[in-house]
Amino acid sequence: METTRLMIHARGETRELALRPEGLVLGRVPPADIVLESRMVSRRHARVFRDPFGRWIFEDLGSSNGTFVQGRRIDACPVLPGEPVHIGPFALKIAQPQDWLTAGTPPPSFDANLVVSDFETEFFQESSSGAPPKTQPCPARWAELADCLAELTNLTALYPEVCRHLGKMRNTVAMVLRVPAAAEPLPAKPQVCAAYLSDSPYDATMDDTIGFYPQAALTPPERAYRLSRHVIEKARTTGQPAMAKTIFSSDTQITVTLIDEFSPRGIIGAPLEVGGKSLDLLYLDFPLDESVGAGPEEVFAFVRLAAREIARVRKGLSLMELRAGRSILDSELSRARDMQAKLTPGVPEGIGANLDVAVHYRPALWVGGDYADLWSINPEHLAFAAGHVDSTGLPAALVLAGLRLALRSTIDATHSLADLLARVNQQLLAHPLRETSTSLFLGLLDLSKGVLRFVNAAHPQPLVLLPQAGWSALGQPGAARLGAPEATFHEHSLKLKDIAALLLYTPGVTQTRSPRGEEFGTAGLVRTLKATKSDSAQSLVQTVADAMETFRQSLAQRHDLTLLALTPKPKA
Numbered sequence: 001m002e003t004t005r006l007m008i009h010a011r012g013e014t015r016e017l018a019l020r021p022e023g024l025v026l027g028r029v030p031p032a033d034i035v036l037e038s039r040m041v042s043r044r045h046a047r048v049f050r051d052p053f054g055r056w057i058f059e060d061l062g063s064s065n066g067t068f069v070q071g072r073r074i075d076a077c078p079v080l081p082g083e084p085v086h087i088g089p090f091a092l093k094i095a096q097p098q099d100w101l102t103a104g105t106p107p108p109s110f111d112a113n114l115v116v117s118d119f120e121t122e123f124f125q126e127s128s129s130g131a132p133p134k135t136q137p138c139p140a141r142w143a144e145l146a147d148c149l150a151e152l153t154n155l156t157a158l159y160p161e162v163c164r165h166l167g168k169m170r171n172t173v174a175m176v177l178r179v180p181a182a183a184e185p186l187p188a189k190p191q192v193c194a195a196y197l198s199d200s201p202y203d204a205t206m207d208d209t210i211g212f213y214p215q216a217a218l219t220p221p222e223r224a225y226r227l228s229r230h231v232i233e234k235a236r237t238t239g240q241p242a243m244a245k246t247i248f249s250s251d252t253q254i255t256v257t258l259i260d261e262f263s264p265r266g267i268i269g270a271p272l273e274v275g276g277k278s279l280d281l282l283y284l285d286f287p288l289d290e291s292v293g294a295g296p297e298e299v300f301a302f303v304r305l306a307a308r309e310i311a312r313v314r315k316g317l318s319l320m321e322l323r324a325g326r327s328i329l330d331s332e333l334s335r336a337r338d339m340q341a342k343l344t345p346g347v348p349e350g351i352g353a354n355l356d357v358a359v360h361y362r363p364a365l366w367v368g369g370d371y372a373d374l375w376s377i378n379p380e381h382l383a384f385a386a387g388h389v390d391s392t393g394l395p396a397a398l399v400l401a402g403l404r405l406a407l408r409s410t411i412d413a414t415h416s417l418a419d420l421l422a423r424v425n426q427q428l429l430a431h432p433l434r435e436t437s438t439s440l441f442l443g444l445l446d447l448s449k450g451v452l453r454f455v456n457a458a459h460p461q462p463l464v465l466l467p468q469a470g471w472s473a474l475g476q477p478g479a480a481r482l483g484a485p486e487a488t489f490h491e492h493s494l495k496l497k498d499i500a501a502l503l504l505y506t507p508g509v510t511q512t513r514s515p516r517g518e519e520f521g522t523a524g525l526v527r528t529l530k531a532t533k534s535d536s537a538q539s540l541v542q543t544v545a546d547a548m549e550t551f552r553q554s555l556a557q558r559h560d561l562t563l564l565a566l567t568p569k570p571k572a
Helices: 098-104 139-150 155-166 203-208 229-238 296-341 393-410 417-429 507-511 521-530 537-552
Strands: 005-010 013-018 024-027 046-050 056-060 076-079 085-087 090-095 114-117 122-125 173-180 191-197 225-228 242-247 264-271 278-287 355-362 370-378 381-389 438-446 451-457 463-466 470-473 491-495 501-505 561-568
Touching: 114 229, 139 155, 139 296, 155 173, 155 191, 155 278, 155 296, 173 229, 225 229, 229 242, 229 264, 229 278, 242 296, 264 296, 278 296, 355 370, 355 537, 370 393, 370 438, 370 561, 381 393, 381 501, 381 561, 393 417, 393 438, 417 438, 417 451, 438 501, 463 521, 470 521, 501 537, 507 521, 507 561, 521 537, 537 561
Parallel strands: 114 225
Antiparallel strands: 005 013, 005 090, 024 046, 046 056, 056 076, 085 090, 122 242, 173 191, 173 278, 242 264, 264 278, 355 561, 370 381, 381 438, 438 451, 451 491, 463 470, 463 501, 501 561
């Protein structure tokens, strides 16, 4: 796999740097991984990393002057190859390796009987210069090809239509072959991406099915194709078009055109500039007579130019399809993110007088597997919860939506929380995604009695600040997760007067890692809380969030992060 590179343009100069999928930080001064020297760039300005969908993401790190994509200031945004990102006076572009071009290539049109052998009687004719010919070769045919390429709107039709157009020359075979790159041996049977044989009884069938790909077998199964090993090897090892001439005088069962094995033939192989582990090759076998309407040198020059134009069109169609596909993905993820964001809890009315509450929710993907909720049962009872599903993306979001509904519709201030979770667990076991397990901490504040009741279903123990003892873990870790058929749960309680602050968090907080592979851990979380001078809920969650960002340094966020802080207010 080739390395993706970042092109940085500024002040008439261009830098090119390799990107790391795990992430790089861009900033004005070290220790930023990529230094952009300008007063308009913050010390830690932005981060670029690859997400699990294979997209490159630019994330602004709270910079003063912002990060811009298509003139819009962004917080985090997927960026396509060649799409400019502006940071101060710098324009940055992702230079995608050629491997991405092969992703949308249509499958072989048919499984032909191919024989690769050496049979040429004259050696290769190659262009001694990369310069285009002084006059346009085969001008009428070039105009037809240009019109054909201009009408294409999808990548799947490109190779079949090109072969169909080139194969219209009388007694001609046109193919697109996929062969390994020069470092690998040539297989006995190259992959056929598309093919067309003129003057065959299958022409009419093809004319009736234009635009429908992949097509059915286009050649009689008893026929066979002989391909020139010399031409293929020369083209794939040099990266330049190659041509040979030959006259066949043997084996009537293996011919190259299926028409007349004794006629003089020209064979051309022209790379289509697809990089990576494979190479797409335009292969043309045509008669050396007046039927083609041009001499072999002119046909060679025409095919050489045609290969360049086909490669250019291919890149354009590939990028167009990539943009369309990612646009759909981004739209769906954005809708899912907005829907999940609406489930992020606010502070219920009437609670602010008794509690200070703050929530920090940030999924690693656009849709996360973390859950946090806070809701009033009645004026004297407040329920809150934090949980984590052992999956990500849309399946996790569906489970969490079901969990939220089950908890809110089932909870009762007078009933046992352990029995409540048992009933909720049975509902989750009936969920279509019942194989997904979930950790959960559920708490219930009785403001009239000054009591906190809680139950822990295998969730990380919350941290509680006790006035005389400092920060410590609350309760005992539960052994049973939601989703286990035989799970049992146990309720515990604590007086509110013994609590100065309470922090719930999800596993991603302690699982956050540094570039050296160290884990933030519970110890890092406790150290951060002990260093916090303010006792407000918002200050607690913001301090922890900032500490995790500093700990990760250049690394992208790989886990969902959720913090829920509650600090009781003393009664007047």
